[in-house]
Each structure stands twice: as structure tokens, then as C-alpha cells.
Amino acid sequence: MACVIGYDYVVVGAGTAGSVLAARLSQDAAVRVLLIEAGSAEIEAPVRTPRAWVSLMGSSADWNDVSVTQAATGVSYPLPRGRGIGGSSSINGMVFLRGHHSSYDAWGQAGARGWGFADLLPFFRRSESTQGRDPSVRGVHGPMRVAPASRPHPVSVAGVEAAVEAGHARAADPAGGLQEGAGLHDLTIVAGRRQSAADAYLRPVLCRSNLDVVTDAFVHRLRMVGDRCVGVCYSLGGEEVTVDCSGEVVLAAGAIGSPHLLMLSGIGPSEHLRDVGVDVVVDLPGVGANFQDHPQTSIVYSAAAPIPVSRNNHGEASVLWRSELTGWPDLQALFVTLPYHSPALHGPAEGYSIAVSLMTPRSRGWVRLASREPDVAPLVNPNYLRDSRDVEALVLGLQRAREIGEARALSAWRGSEVLPGPGLRDASALRKHVHESLTTYFHYAGTCRIGSDEEAVVDDHLRVHAVHGLRVADASVMPSIVSANTNAAVLAIAERAADLMSQNPPYGSQRRLPHPQRPPFRVIR
Numbered sequence: 002m003a004c005v006i007g008y009d010y011v012v013v014g015a016g017t018a019g020s021v022l023a024a025r026l027s028q029d030a031a032v033r034v035l036l037i038e039a040g041s042a043e044i045e046a047p048v049r050t051p052r053a054w055v056s057l058m059g060s061s062a063d064w065n066d067v068s069v070t071q072a073a074t075g076v077s078y079p080l081p082r083g084r085g086i087g088g089s090s091s092i093n094g095m096v097f098l099r100g101h102h103s104s105y106d107a108w109g110q111a112g113a114r115g116w117g118f119a120d121l122l123p124f125f126r127r128s129e130s131t132q133g134r135d136p137s138v139r140g141v142h143g144p145m146r147v148a149p150a151s152r153p154h155p156v157s158v159a160g161v162e163a164a165v166e167a168g169h170a171r172a173a174d175p176a177g178g179l180q181e182g183a184g185l186h187d188l189t190i191v192a193g194r195r196q197s198a199a200d201a202y203l204r205p206v207l208c209r210s211n212l213d214v215v216t217d218a219f220v221h222r223l224r225m226v227g228d229r230c231v232g233v234c235y236s237l238g239g240e241e242v243t244v245d246c247s248g249e250v251v252l253a254a255g256a257i258g259s260p261h262l263l264m265l266s267g268i269g270p271s272e273h274l275r276d277v278g279v280d281v282v283v284d285l286p287g288v289g290a291n292f293q294d295h296p297q298t299s300i301v302y303s304a305a306a307p308i309p310v311s312r313n314n315h316g317e318a319s320v321l322w323r324s325e326l327t328g329w330p331d332l333q334a335l336f337v338t339l340p341y342h343s344p345a346l347h348g349p350a351e352g353y354s355i356a357v358s359l360m361t362p363r364s365r366g367w368v369r370l371a372s373r374e375p376d377v378a379p380l381v382n383p384n385y386l387r388d389s390r391d392v393e394a395l396v397l398g399l400q401r402a403r404e405i406g407e408a409r410a411l412s413a414w415r416g417s418e419v420l421p422g423p424g425l426r427d428a429s430a431l432r433k434h435v436h437e438s439l440t441t442y443f444h445y446a447g448t449c450r451i452g453s454d455e456e457a458v459v460d461d462h463l464r465v466h467a468v469h470g471l472r473v474a475d476a477s478v479m480p481s482i483v484s485a486n487t488n489a490a491v492l493a494i495a496e497r498a499a500d501l502m503s504q505n506p507p508y509g510s511q512r513r514l515p516h517p518q519r520p521p522f523r524v525i526r
């Protein structure tokens with residue numbers, strides 16, 4: 002067993018949040034940062050081509066998780082999540098949206114002080130670089146370069162016009178914080194290539210001598226001394242490596258990985274931990290609870306004319322509107338420039354889709370241990386459609402999306418509606434379609450939520466309740482899922498986390514650094 006010492010911060014997971022944290026924390030040359038990632042350092046070349054993202058699901062860059070069988074549908078669903086530098090941002094769909102400000106203000110109202118939209122706005126702005134947008138709301142100097150498609154696909158353009166024809170407002174800036182209406186949204190694509198959080202934040206700072214990044218290293222346990230986290234254990238090439246951390250460990254392993262690791266380390270719901278044979282260190286019932294995702298259904302059309310091959314991500318334009326079941330926009334239609342639908346259904350060989358997602362689901366699921374053995378994947382139950390209001394909202398979504406799909410502006414491309422099929426119009430037929438066509442929108446969140454009540458996992462500063470030296474900063478801390486694709490929100494969460502941590506560094510600024518004993522293998526520079 003090798004032992005590694007001398008780090009002030011140990012960040013677990015080099016995904017969206019981990020890339021931000023490692024880059025921001027290591028800006029202070031007086032602290033030493035170790036970033037540990039289970040996956041590999043480089044993702045294959047085709048992955049860089051934006052339109053190839055669909056084929057990354059099921060690849061070695063995916064953990065290849067599968068949900069437990071869902072009570073509402075009788076089906077278990079693949080739950081892709083990224084494994085490797087950049088994490089899910091290396092395999093995601095590259096849509097860049099913040100969501101409506103109300104969905105962040107709801108966090109503050111639910112007890113997460115300091116996490117309303119106005120509190121997060123500086124961190125959204127700090128994370129991004131945009132041009133031609135309102136600079137009081139959007140960032141212009143941040144690492145993540147985002148922009149709408151410069152040469153949008155004709156189906157995306159026609160889709161926006163069809164939405165306007167169907168009565169939706171034209172959104173001046175879909176990511177502005179009052180996200181509602183139709184428009185070409187921003188994409189995390191630069192010069193025709195995918196841009197992950199690691200490309201934007203981490204790769205440019207790998208030369209820093211106070212930052213080490215270890216890949217192919219699976220963290221399987223937190224090292225606890227009483228209620229203090231003093232480091233982590235990871236396995237690398239069959240060898241176990243122990244890391245001593247003199248400051249803080251930060252979990253950025255994502256909404257499935259972070260609760261998994263906490264529970265493997267004895268931090269979680271005590272009864273469940275005892276059931277699987279894990280010694281309880283801290284009883285925190287909320288760990289792994291409150292799992293949320295945006296459920297998705299779709300309308301699929303065959304093509305009346307050959308559909309040009311996308312140069313982008315197949316999803317350049319969207320519409321957001323209110324179902325009238327909530328106080329803010331809760332339904333999103335994404336124009337997809339290929340026949341995109343559940344693999345359980347048969348679509349046309351050539352065509353396009355309107356993917357309809359519920360952005361404020363009521364259903365809540367969980368992540369639990371299947372075994373105390375770290376290499377056994379956790380059980381994930383999203384509880385899709387468990388709350389019947391989610392089904393009703395998606396039915397309303399399909400009806401409204403159909404109005405868009407049938408508008409004149411799309412007539413040049415529209416062959417016929419293939420899914421659910423033009424004859425299926427009443428609510429009960431559409432409810433059936435929602436169940437049969439259900440897929441994930443890949444936006445897992447909420448399993449280590451911020452708050453001060455008994456079910457909360459971290460406090461307002463993202464410190465794990467009743468544990469010293471340990472924070473969580475990733476998609477899992479969202480008290481409720483935001484009303485947009487989640488990557489932009491995770492960037493802002495991690496920016497704010499780094500800011501909070503820098504205000505209270507583990508040591509004063511006047512210390513002499515011990516020389517870190519570096520991890521033995523695969524440190525990337």
C-alpha cells in the first residue's frame with residue numbers, strides 16, 4: 002500500500018464540478034491540490050466531434066449504470082454518466098442553459114441560504130464567456146466559451162419559427178435567467194469541437210506545480226478518524242493508495258457517485274448501512290435520497306426532404322413554457338435534428354424529433370448501496386412518473402409540442418408524425434405514450450442536498466453535516482432540480498464552492514509548504 006501526503010485539498014471526481022474546483026483552488030499558489038478521477042485522461046478523438054455524443058453512451062467513457070425496474074413503467078433504464086477527465090461534460094449534449102431564476106430562488110425559499118439566483122449570478126457570469134449578450138447578466142471573461150450555433154441547422158431554425166407561429170415568445174437570450182419562449186440556445190462547442198469543463202478549466206492549468214491530477218484511480222473510501230475526514234483511499238492498477246489530506250476533501254463525484262462514496266464510508270442512513278454491513282460513522286438519513294431527473298418523452302416525424310447532417314450537437318434550439326401546473330416555465334421542447342426517441346420504440350429511418358421534458362418533476366427517487374463492496378454499482382431508483390402530476394404535465398407538454406410540430410414553418414421538413422402517431426390524440430392515449438416512450442434527460446441531481454433540516458446532507462457552505470473536513474460540491478447538492486439542462490448550474494455551484502473555500506483556507510497565507518509526496522502513477526501534466 003502506498004501512502005500520499007502533503008495536500009491541502011483533495012477533490013474526488015474530475016467532472017464538471019471537479020474541473021472547476023481544481024482550477025480555482027489551485028489559483029492560490031500557497032495550497033496544494035490533488036484531483037482524483039476514476040476514468041481515463043484522454044477521451045477518444047471521435048468524442049470531440051459534437052454530433053458523436055449520442056454514440057458515447059454505453060462506451061468506456063460511461064459508467065454504464067442502469068436504474069432499478071421502475072414501478073410506473075415496469076422497465077429499467079440506462080443512466081449514462083461520464084467517466085474520465087471532464088466527467089459527464091465530456092459526453093453530454095452540449096446544450097448550455099441556466100433555467101428560470103425561480104427554480105434557484107426555490108432553493109433559498111427551501112432553506113438553502115445564499116443560493117438564490119441573485120446569489121449565484123456572479124458565479125454564472127464568472128464561469129462563462131459570451132459575446133453579444135447583456136453583460137450585466139452574462140459573463141464575458143469566464144473559461145467556458147459558449148455561443149449559439151453560428152450556422153444553425155435548417156430544422157432548428159424552422160422549429161423556432163414554428164414555436165413563434167404556435168404562440169410562443171421569441172427568447173432574446175434563452176440563458177438569461179428569465180428563460181421562457183423559443184430560441185437558439187448556447188452550446189459548449191468551440192471551433193466545431195466539443196468543449197468539456199476540463200477543456201475550459203482544467204487543461205489550461207495542468208502546468209501548475211501545486212496541482213496534481215491522478216487518473217484511472219477509483220476512490221473507494223473516505224478515511225475517517227472519528228467525525229473528521231482525513232483523506233481518501235483509492236485503487237490504481239491493483240494497488241491501494243492512501244491519501245492524507247491536511248485540509249479538506251471535496252466530493253465532486255456527481256449525483257450518483259457522491260452519495261455512493263459517502264455511504265461506502267459509513268456516512269448515510271444508518272438502518273440501510275447496517276443492512277448492507279457497513280459500519281455507521283455518521284447517521285445522515287438524507288444521503289442518496291431526493292434523487293431527481295427530468296423525464297423525457299418525444300414526438301417523432303419522418304422527413305419530407307433529406308435532412309442535412311448536423312455540424313453541431315443535433316439540439317440547437319428549444320422552447321420553454323408553463324404547463325399552468327407550476328408558477329414558472331416547467332416544460333421544455335428540444336428540436337432534435339434526427340429521429341431521437343426511446344430505443345424501445347420504432348421511429349423512421351430519416352426524420353427529426355421534438356423531445357419534451359418536464360423540468361420540475363414531483364417524483365423523487367434514491368441512490369442506495371447494492372453492496373458494501375465499492376466496485377459493485379449502486380442501486381439507482383429515479384422513481385420516474387411515480388407522481389401522477391408528472392404524467393399529466395408531460396401530456397400537456399406533448400399536446401403543446403404537437404401544435405409546434407404541426408405549424409406551417411416546419412411543413413417543408415415534415416413528412417408525417419410517426420410517434421406517438423397522428424391517431425393518438427386523447428389524454429389517455431398520450432399518457433400511454435408517455436409511459437412507453439420515457440427516457441432520461443441525463444440530469445441527475447439532489448442526492449446530497451443543501452439545507453439545515455434532518456434530511457439535508459450539506460450546510461449552506463456545502464460542508465457535510467456532523468462531519469469535519471468534508472464538503473460536497475456537484476449536482477447532488479441541488480435541493481430541487483433546476484428548470485434547465487444542468488451543466489451550467491453545476492459550473493456555478495462549483496464556482497461558488499471554490500469561493501466559499503478560498504475565504505477560509507485550511508491554513509493562513511503565511512505558511513511554508515511541506516513538499517508533497519506525489520501519487521505513484523499516472524499523474525497527468
Ligand SMILES: Cc1cc2nc3c(=O)[nH]c(=O)nc-3n(C[C@H](O)[C@H](O)[C@H](O)COP(=O)(O)OP(=O)(O)OC[C@H]3O[C@@H](n4cnc5c(N)ncnc54)[C@H](O)[C@@H]3O)c2cc1C
Nearest residue numbers: 014016017018039088089094095096220255258476486488
Ligand atoms: C449523456 C449526457 C448528456 C447530457 N447533456 C447535457 C446537456 O446537453 N446540457 C447540460 O447542461 N447538461 C447535460 N448533461 C448533464 C450534465 O453534463 C451534468 O449535470 C454535469 O456534468 C454533472 O456534473 P458533476 O460534476 O455533478 O458530475 P460529473 O460531471 O458526472 O463528474 C463526476 C466525476 O466523478 C468521477 N467519479 C465518480 N465516482 C468516482 C470515484 N469513486 N472515484 C473517482 N472518481 C469518481 C466520474 O468519473 C466523473 O468524472 C448530460 C449528461 C449526460 C450523461
